[in-house]
Amino acid sequence: MFRGINEINLDAKGRMAIPARYRDLLSDHCAGQLVATIDIQDTCLRIYPLPVWQELESELEALPSTKPGIRRIQRLVLGYASDMEMDSSGRILLPQTLRKYAGLEKKLVLVGQGKKLELWSEEQWNSCLDEAVSGNFELPEEIASISF
Numbered sequence: 001m002f003r004g005i006n007e008i009n010l011d012a013k014g015r016m017a018i019p020a021r022y023r024d025l026l027s028d029h030c031a032g033q034l035v036a037t038i039d040i041q042d043t044c045l046r047i048y049p050l051p052v053w054q055e056l057e058s059e060l061e062a063l064p065s066t067k068p069g070i071r072r073i074q075r076l077v078l079g080y081a082s083d084m085e086m087d088s089s090g091r092i093l094l095p096q097t098l099r100k101y102a103g104l105e106k107k108l109v110l111v112g113q114g115k116k117l118e119l120w121s122e123e124q125w126n127s128c129l130d131e132a133v134s135g136n137f138e139l140p141e142e143i144a145s146i147s148f
Helices: 020-030 050-062 068-080 096-102 122-134
Strands: 005-009 015-017 033-038 045-049 082-085 091-093 107-113 116-121
Touching (some): 020 045, 020 050, 033 068, 045 050, 045 096, 050 068, 068 096, 082 091, 107 122
Antiparallel strands (some): 015 091, 033 045, 033 082, 107 116
């Protein structure tokens, strides 16, 4: 559904424009209703169309919250989850708490990840990209079997 990298700007009110190539898709798939939350491994946000989020939310809620590690992830991912709606101009308003967590200021990078989007500050994205292309990480076994 979502692929590609988009450089976008955040305005002074905390709004960002969804790239035009995603707008119709989001309007058709979820009537422009989105949910954003934090990424628990990287300093970025994850943005989900509402139906995709509802599936993930159900899976997270079904896990046993008596286990501290699960409870911690539920607390963060569900606790930071924020409903958003695309306006008639294709913009969404990012809550201040999420902007603060991800260090989002003026320049942003929106990265398509299939059923979801990742939203990065340009600085954080460039750091992540530098690390990824440096080759200083171990290739996961699951990826090694895929021929690119």
